[in-house]
Amino acid sequence: MPTESSPRSSASGLYENEIGATAEQACNECRRRKSKCNRIIPVCSLCHKFERRCTYEKHTKTPLTRRHLNEVENELARTKALLQQLMNNPKDHANVELHTPVEDVNEVSHSEDVARFQQLSHPDPSNRQPRRLASPGVHSRHSTQHIALEEARNDQYQSSVYENGPQAISSLPLKPNSSPSNFEWDERNENSNGERFIDGMGSLTSAPHEGGYLGVASGAALLRATDTGTHGTTEFPCLEQRSPASYDRTPRIEFALSSLGQLEPFVDAYFSVYHRSYPIIHEATFRAQLMEVIPRPAGNAWQVLLFIVSAVGVWTTSTKPIDIDLQLFESAKARVSIDMLETGNLVLVQALTLFSNYMQKRNKPNSGYNYTGLARRIAMGIGLHKEFTNSEASLFATEMRRRIWHCLYIFDVGAIITFSRPLDFPNGGIDVALPMNVHDPDFTQATKALPIAAGETTIYTHMRAQATFHMATSTIYSKIISSPFPSASDLLDMDDKLIGGWLREIPDFFQESVTQEPRFRLCHSILRWRYRNFRILMYRPLLLSRLMARPGQGAGQENLAQTDIAIQRCLDAARESVELISNFWAQEKQNIMACWYGLYFLFQAILIPVICLRNDPQGPLAPEWREQIYQAMMVLESMALLNPTAFRCLSVIRNRCGTYLDTSVEGWGNPTEESPQTQLANLYPLMWPTLEMAQLDGMDSVLQESTILDFMNQLPDME
Template sequence: MSSDVRDSRYMRDDRSHSPPDLEFDTIEALEWDETIEQNILTDGIGSLSLQTKASGYMGPQSGNALLRHLHSVVHFLSEGEADLDFSSFPVDPETSQETQALIHSNGFRNECLDWYFQHFHKAYPLLHEGFFRAQFMGAIPKPKDGSWAVLCNMVLAVGAFAGPQSSNRADRLFFHHAQSALSMDLLQRGSIHLVQAFLLMANYLQKRNKPNSGFTFLGVAMNMALGLGLHREFSDVSITPFTMEIRRRVWWTLFIFDSGARLTFGRSSILLAGGNVKLPVNLDDSDLAVDNEALGEPRDYPTVTSSLIWQCKLANISNEVNARLLERRLPQRAEMLALDNRVLQWQESLPPFFKQSPAPDHAWFDVPRMILLWRAQHLRIVLTRPFLLDALQRRQPLNTNDANDIVVRCITAAQDCTQSIISFFLTRSSCPGALAWYATYWLVTAVFVSVTCLIYDLHHPSAVVWRGQIENSQKTLQTMAVFEPIAGRAALILSRIMDLVPCSPNSVADLAANDAVRMGITDIWSESWLQVDYQAMSDLVQTVDSNDVEL
């Protein structure tokens, strides 16, 4: 291992201190404007954008921070590729006459509604399917608070995005119709329909690469929900069992959306005191009726609330993980091991129908099931990753013999997550847009661990496994790019980074030529982006250039 990169600039012993705030030329650098319909400045998974200006605050555990470091050391993307427009918002959404006509077609609108309840609702049951469809058809009255135009168009937008035709851009037109229906008057009202609408808007905007706008609407939904008392349990004396159960579903969906966004972008979690609302009951929509006098017994098979119930339990752990990661650059090892053990215990306590492929009559459950399992693996990676990066920075060997070692846990969780996603997509001939987005997010997080390990130690016994998973991840991401443009960008970035790695570790000349850059990458990768010495990075790149290293 080259000694010329063992520089004190990269070896600070500040692992126990809270990450300091990043210094900017002006504080306006943290402001953003996501109304601009041009090359996107940020991405919804917090991992694939190189922009540092006008993109909002991204905390030290966001994948976005790590990617910026890599690109700072060696510009593996050209200027054009770094600014590549992988946004899904066209400059003028009204210009497509064909798509404009499509969204007014009753047949297509019904398809979007079907896709919503088929691909989104079964993981995030914000609505009651029968009740909403009755409103949609005009069989029962629509809400009178002005929320319907926003809520209905957001359901159609999410359905169009989540379905198999997400590439036809119809979802953007539905979104713009919902956006046009917003007004200050609506923000001066409060109803569960508005909370549902703002929640869908928040989730959609993140997936369409406007994460700060989505985060803002998440805050609106949260405060409106608190104003409506959705965090509180009420007795049957004052509320019907049907209404109380829908309120539970809405609150806990809000809870997991909020938890996930804060972990993704490295933003502080909010601790809410005074909430006593129960988790939803494991029941299907067909088990709920507006005239129910009491709820039935929980089902022992998958329902539309099964995934939500267990996501809520996982989110409680996730919030603690996020708090620990933001407190210290390198949290206490014992604390993080305990949290990782809690994730493993949570996984062990899952009902049997989460641990095996569903029966044919519940085949629909395979997607919510895998989303939940991948979410847990992603959390394990994020909470153990600081210790892997610290080990690399201190030039420790990657000893993978002790399965309980926290570094080994990170590597193993990443490999398991990567292989699970790759295997899942190998068996599928089609891919809903919503699934492609989530799979891209978690695959990027997982495979970048293997990339880091391979760059660090080309001779490691697991190097062949890492390289194979990286190559298969590229292929999987390229396949998903048909449905999700971010996946194509991720595949491109993987390809550019792998150009730094000799095809064979026995290629001495290539290995020696790239050694300084590779070790520099591991050093910078190991830093919190809040603490990066940008002059040191610049010096490293200049040193590499002056030695005529070919990358």
């Protein structure tokens, strides 16, 4: 029996150094009397008031809460990851850095759920590295036995995994030799470095062909028209000059995942931003499958889809550079097998389509281009391009097929335009209808009659608008990448009829002047930037001809007037793009998805005033061009905090027109001394790649000059 003492001196010695602290639960006396205890240590207020003995029990058991369990699991996962890194990198153990969980993925992410998690992907056993202890001092009988036991457990786990079916693709030992003459590329992680930068926007390239073929309508083509190098290559700052948080690095510590439920915050992130622009997945169905309210589709394809959804979600909604998505993508890729490509289903089309778009945005555009081809072939193989009037499928199933097809169509054609490659998406034989503009609760699995289309913006409004845009402009695109180049009057006519007709068909509630709800402002803005960018692609060859080519002789006034209108439309589209993107970036929520699209369209737009200022620094529009460039540079500096590619874009602008921006510098008023032939010569490998290969094979170099002159001669005379 403990002896009595004063209340303040009788508290448990366990808490004698915790004056002012709070206990986890009520004191023994308050619990006995069932009184409300304020749990003050060393004595609560009631015990102090009535001079009772105040004692607390020191609990040894941990609280049985989900939050505490998550904390323990995350701490264990980080410890295992650090230990694994020490074992695999004994020479670098002194420099090991333990990565903390990503913060601010978005409001949809809970901090306790966004920790590093144990990866469930199944690596190739042939690639497993022998385990090593971190240092000689760690070699003990106990540690050796522990490692042996851990390896035995892993071997048992690997064996059970591979008995259940193929879930990983072994990396091939043979690596193709890159050759600039045939546009070969290698975008595997282990072969990426700063000297061979390839961006997913088709605007920057460190060598003429190492990033694959980029045609005349790509951003790189216009950039090369301003190249000041002697060999036609564009120089960019090395990776060390970029932001420390680089996209190109490979994560040093694997993620820890103890259950698929830990992916839920990333799924939330996906549906909060990306899904509103590209609803290729039905949210309610996918979430029900994740929670196993309804059965998940058989096979590995659904898990592939889950991990790529998680990767896209965490990347697009992040407000700072991250690398969690890279491991999520590796987990998705590890579940793709060759056997899977011998099947055809909607889930696989969804997964491969998201693969393609994600890889383009992660600066692996050629890999994304390949995934799009796979997705399209599988989609056609299961008939997504056709309507079946006598089908027994439900209305909802038919509608989902339409949504998936048109999202695939958007990504495919969008990438084709970005890299200026031939439009190989078929026009004939495609009769699938557009998805309906409806709210999800109005069109469900149980719907028996088609609902009435919504008279307001839904998550399907942007998809419908972008799909119809590509349908309207595919003819124009095919003409501007072909020879002969259309005349100014032809371009204006197509613009007025096709793009103008498309603009008039946009619903009133999605018109450019209508302010959208915050959740739809990004996709609405991207659509405004997109069609202006297309006008830039249409008219910029005429602008280049006016700035660089020799004046024509005896041209008619009517032809000259049409060219003036076309050039003015190009200048207007560039100016409006800079203004719209700058305003959006200053006023709306900034995340990586908004940054990626804003950077792509802004850089292509700002190259127009850059070229104009270089060739006409004292023209009447020169002050306006300088103002646009300064405005764009400010936005690019801000975007660089999210996307390091913006640093490269800034370097390009400063390199191309730094002298012309400062009127106090001597010689600012003189146009570039590069001849039109030199400026255009830097453009020709992208416009006519077959000529470059022919020249390397020993053919006459006069072919290059004659082809460039043919291109210039097919444009209208400028005088």
